[in-house]
Amino acid sequence: MAESNWRHAPSVPAAAPPQRRRSLVCLTAVTLGVAAAGGFASAQEEPPPTAAVKGEVQGGEFLLNPVWNEARDPNNHRYTFRTPSVTVSQKAKTLTAFLPKEVPVVALGEGAKASEIAIEVQVSGGRTTPVTIVVPPGQSLQFVNRDPFPHALYTSDTDKGGLPAQPMTKGASRTWTPPGPGAYELRDELFPSVRSWVVVDARAVASGYPDLSGSFQIDGLPEGAYALQAYFNGAPSGSPVTIDVRPFPALQTLGAPIVVATKEGGD
Amino acid sequence: MILSRFWYAVLGAALAFAAFLLFLSTSVANRNAQRTADQLLTAASRSVGWYLADDARTRATALIPLSLDPDLRKTLAAANGQARMKDVDAGGRAKVKAKLARWREKRPSGKSFDAVWAVDRFGRVVANDNFERGTDSEYFELGGYSVVADALHGWIRDDAWVLDGRIYKVVARPVENAVNSTPVGAVIAAKIVDDAFVQSISDSTGAAVAFFANATRIATGAPPDFNRVALEVNASDIEALSADEDYQSKGRTAPLVLRRNSGFDTSVVFARMRGEAWDLGAGFVVGHRQATVSGPLEYQRLANDADKAAVPTLFIVLAAIGAVLVGLLLSLLEHTAPLAKFRRAIHDLADKRSDTDVLKPSVFRGTFRGIASNVNDALDKVAAQAGVDRGPADLESVLGPLPAQPQMSAFAVPDGSAAGTPEASPSKPKAPVPKPRASRPRRRPAPERPSRDETAGKAPAAAASEDQEVTSTDRSPTADRAAEEEPAPDTEQVSTGLSELVDPEELGAVSDAKPSSASPRPPPAAPSRPEAPAKKANRDRENDADGDDGGGGEDEEREWRRVYEEFRALKEQLGESTKKLTYEKFRGTLQRNKEALIARHQCQRVKFRVYEKQGRAALKASPVK
Numbered sequence: 001m002a003e004s005n006w007r008h009a010p011s012v013p014a015a016a017p018p019q020r021r022r023s024l025v026c027l028t029a030v031t032l033g034v035a036a037a038g039g040f041a042s043a044q045e046e047p048p049p050t051a052a053v054k055g056e057v058q059g060g061e062f063l064l065n066p067v068w069n070e071a072r073d074p075n076n077h078r079y080t081f082r083t084p085s086v087t088v089s090q091k092a093k094t095l096t097a098f099l100p101k102e103v104p105v106v107a108l109g110e111g112a113k114a115s116e117i118a119i120e121v122q123v124s125g126g127r128t129t130p131v132t133i134v135v136p137p138g139q140s141l142q143f144v145n146r147d148p149f150p151h152a153l154y155t156s157d158t159d160k161g162g163l164p165a166q167p168m169t170k171g172a173s174r175t176w177t178p179p180g181p182g183a184y185e186l187r188d189e190l191f192p193s194v195r196s197w198v199v200v201d202a203r204a205v206a207s208g209y210p211d212l213s214g215s216f217q218i219d220g221l222p223e224g225a226y227a228l229q230a231y232f233n234g235a236p237s238g239s240p241v242t243i244d245v246r247p248f249p250a251l252q253t254l255g256a257p258i259v260v261a262t263k264e265g266g267d
Numbered sequence: 268m269i270l271s272r273f274w275y276a277v278l279g280a281a282l283a284f285a286a287f288l289l290f291l292s293t294s295v296a297n298r299n300a301q302r303t304a305d306q307l308l309t310a311a312s313r314s315v316g317w318y319l320a321d322d323a324r325t326r327a328t329a330l331i332p333l334s335l336d337p338d339l340r341k342t343l344a345a346a347n348g349q350a351r352m353k354d355v356d357a358g359g360r361a362k363v364k365a366k367l368a369r370w371r372e373k374r375p376s377g378k379s380f381d382a383v384w385a386v387d388r389f390g391r392v393v394a395n396d397n398f399e400r401g402t403d404s405e406y407f408e409l410g411g412y413s414v415v416a417d418a419l420h421g422w423i424r425d426d427a428w429v430l431d432g433r434i435y436k437v438v439a440r441p442v443e444n445a446v447n448s449t450p451v452g453a454v455i456a457a458k459i460v461d462d463a464f465v466q467s468i469s470d471s472t473g474a475a476v477a478f479f480a481n482a483t484r485i486a487t488g489a490p491p492d493f494n495r496v497a498l499e500v501n502a503s504d505i506e507a508l509s510a511d512e513d514y515q516s517k518g519r520t521a522p523l524v525l526r527r528n529s530g531f532d533t534s535v536v537f538a539r540m541r542g543e544a545w546d547l548g549a550g551f552v553v554g555h556r557q558a559t560v561s562g563p564l565e566y567q568r569l570a571n572d573a574d575k576a577a578v579p580t581l582f583i584v585l586a587a588i589g590a591v592l593v594g595l596l597l598s599l600l601e602h603t604a605p606l607a608k609f610r611r612a613i614h615d616l617a618d619k620r621s622d623t624d625v626l627k628p629s630v631f632r633g634t635f636r637g638i639a640s641n642v643n644d645a646l647d648k649v650a651a652q653a654g655v656d657r658g659p660a661d662l663e664s665v666l667g668p669l670p671a672q673p674q675m676s677a678f679a680v681p682d683g684s685a686a687g688t689p690e691a692s693p694s695k696p697k698a699p700v701p702k703p704r705a706s707r708p709r710r711r712p713a714p715e716r717p718s719r720d721e722t723a724g725k726a727p728a729a730a731a732s733e734d735q736e737v738t739s740t741d742r743s744p745t746a747d748r749a750a751e752e753e754p755a756p757d758t759e760q761v762s763t764g765l766s767e768l769v770d771p772e773e774l775g776a777v778s779d780a781k782p783s784s785a786s787p788r789p790p791p792a793a794p795s796r797p798e799a800p801a802k803k804a805n806r807d808r809e810n811d812a813d814g815d816d817g818g819g820g821e822d823e824e825r826e827w828r829r830v831y832e833e834f835r836a837l838k839e840q841l842g843e844s845t846k847k848l849t850y851e852k853f854r855g856t857l858q859r860n861k862e863a864l865i866a867r868h869q870c871q872r873v874k875f876r877v878y879e880k881q882g883r884a885a886l887k888a889s890p891v892k
Binding site for chain 2: 065067068071072076077078079080081082083084085087088089092093094095098100122124125126127128129146147148149150170190191192193194212
């Protein structure tokens with residue numbers, strides 16, 4: 001039985017108290033089936049010691065959600081009127097990326113292996129959760145429809161092993177394994193706002209998602225050297241930050257923030 | 268019959284033109300009606316679009332009280348600090364749900380909502396009303412929709428979703444817990460586009476409108492007199508829109524005919540709905556039922572009482588009656604009246620008690636004139652077969668005994684002395700005529716007539732007999748007939764022209780002296796142009812009559828030319844034909860008659876005068892001692 005050390009730890013609610021953040025991360029990871037380490041750890045072999053890395057991303061306010069910003073363009077006919085609320089701060093009106101779902105921080109290193117358990121991707125509310133996911137080759141994804149109406153996810157390159165469009169009723173799920181390394185953009189025939197990315201990278205060992213303030217944590221990293229890289233819209237965003245993970249302590253802090261973007265934009 | 272035929276042509280042309288106008292008006296009416304319908308459709312489609320935009324703003328405004336609700340703001344703010352929705356205070360969520368329900372129920376009719384949600388800043392649904400399907404899931408959220416994301420970023424806007432085959436008109440606005448800060452959440456409300464909603468649009472805009480999604484009509488609203496089925500759209504209709512450039516780029520098609528039916532077309536304008544529905548093929552179609560006219564007879568079916576009342580019936584009836592009357596008048600003038608006249612003439616001819624034994628072609632017109640001539644010829648032929656010579660009447664037989672004193676024209680010279688001469692016999696009637704009858708000079712066929720030279724070479728008696736024949740007193744029938752036919756260039760032809768001039772009653776007494784018609788004719792004067800018109804001729808004639816007895820020293824040749832000019836002018840003035848009248852012929856006749864009168868009356872000269880009698884030009888010859 002092949003061992004998998006793929007770790008995926010998405011979304012942390014933004015305003016959650018710091019002391020509860022770790023538990024939330026773990027809970028969420030379990031919920032998404034990504035951090036089911038017990039599921040793919042061999043019962044006969046002693047699992048290698050792992051540690052967690054926490055850090056911070058900066059410049060997230062410069063990442064603009066492509067779907068929302070396209071929708072605000074009047075030429076795209078997405079509304080009959082759109083007016084600002086005068087009592088909301090101007091900064092808040094920028095349609096920035098939703099970090100907990102759109103900007104994973106991926107630990108790139110040696111020994112990345114796919115989990116035998118499919119990573120669950122929720123489909124609800126006009127998007128998927130997560131929106132961008134980075135996985136090693138051979139990693140299966142299970143899309144679960146959490147909406148009370150059908151979805152039909154697909155990728156454009158269906159002839160190369162992409163995801164063909166098929167209706168997915170309420171509560172139904174589909175499992176798909178990306179055919180190889182690369183970036184795959186997911187769309188939904190029934191919901192134009194759904195636009196997600198699956199990045200297949202052989203070096204993707206584990207990942208974590210920052211909260212609204214930019215703090216993130218990656219769990220289950222074996223000892224070794226890693227480059228922490230943020231991804232956005234299916235592509236690396238910003239420069240990676242390297243870290244040597246030691247077996248101890250269990251929670252290691254990244255010395256410098258990960259700058260995901262520096263260019264201003266938005267409204 | 269020329270006018271009648273012309274009238275038939277006019278009526279036919281008028282009928283064809285009327286038919287042309289009818290078909291033209293059919294096409295024009297259809298085109299104009301279609302153009303008007305197109306304009307109405309475009310306006311109606313825009314009106315529906317404006318209605319939807321206005322409705323969205325109104326509905327967004329209706330969310331203000333909800334977004335300011337303290338319990339809602341507090342609950343949303345609390346939810347933002349919880350990782351899982353089940354950790355959010357259930358009491359607070361229930362309170363918010365109740366408020367949502369209460370708010371929704373208070374919506375006025377026509378501005379109601381079918382669902383309302385309250386979401387935290389993550390897009391998670393904290394509470395909702397009337398949308399319970401699957402919302403108990405931990406993962407159910409709305410944060411991915413751009414309208415929700417906009418609201419969570421401080422924007423107020425609308426959207427149109429297509430969920431499970433239904434169109435949702437959605438509005439959202441932020442929920443703020445503090446001024447100049449980030450919203451704690453948003454409230455979103457949706458209205459399902461159903462028949463009631465669309466009917467309210469139709470009631471407000473007057474348009475027949477249907478909304479479609481997934482290539483299926485899902486809701487329709489129309490005025491009472493509009494058949495909603497006419498707005499049924501199918502997959503092929505929607506598929507065709509993919510090739511419509513206006514629809515793809517501008518979101519609205521030009522007016523187009525959706526269905527063609529007998530007597531009417533259904534014209535429509537497709538429009539895309541703004542929002543996510545724009546990319547999902549959802550939209551609305553505004554229709555108009557346009558009556559069409561397939562042909563002129565269709566007007567009768569389409570016309571109502573007002574249309575019929577607008578027709579100028581009196582004018583049309585009067586025009587028709589006028590056309591009929593004109594036709595009747597023309598047929599009366601050209602058919603009935605001439606026929607009746609001819610019938611009377613024939614009846615008179617056939618009447619045994621009548622002296623008429625010949626028709627007068629000149630009194631008839633057109634075909635009847637030819638028929639009259641043919642009838643006369645037929646009578647001659649029958650008479651000849653019966654042994655009766657209906658040959659040319661001599662002057663005596665026509666006029667009776669001539670007076671002794673010369674007072675008549677020289678053109679009817681009943682040559683008594685020549686009666687026994689062999690030369691006069693060919694034209695003299697063999698059977699004595701007891702009384703003057705309406706002479707019917709028989710006209711010999713041209714090929715049998717002697718030529719002019721032959722005539723000149725004959726004995727004077729024979730020539731005289733020719734004159735008698737052609738100058739017989741009845742000027743009309745034979746002369747007219749001869750005038751119609753192509754005369755031979757001989758003496759008879761000349762006399763035929765002059766015979767029209769002769770009025771036997773005006774002739775003076777002519778002696779029985781045989782006219783020396785055999786005398787050589789003086790050489791004809793050189794042709795000259797008529798020197799004076801008819802008026803001048805008349806004035807000269809009067810001068811001659813008043814003073815000079817004949818011109819005295821005036822050269823005879825010049826006088827005759829003057830007489831010829833006067834005669835010709837008078838004929839033209841009276842509308843008679845002068846085509847066959849030449850001076851040479853005229854002069855020859857004057858010469859022959861002059862010689863006859865001189866021989867008869869031993870006068871020195873003969874004076875000719877032109878005058879009008881019964882509407883025709885005539886000559887009078889007077890011997891001058």
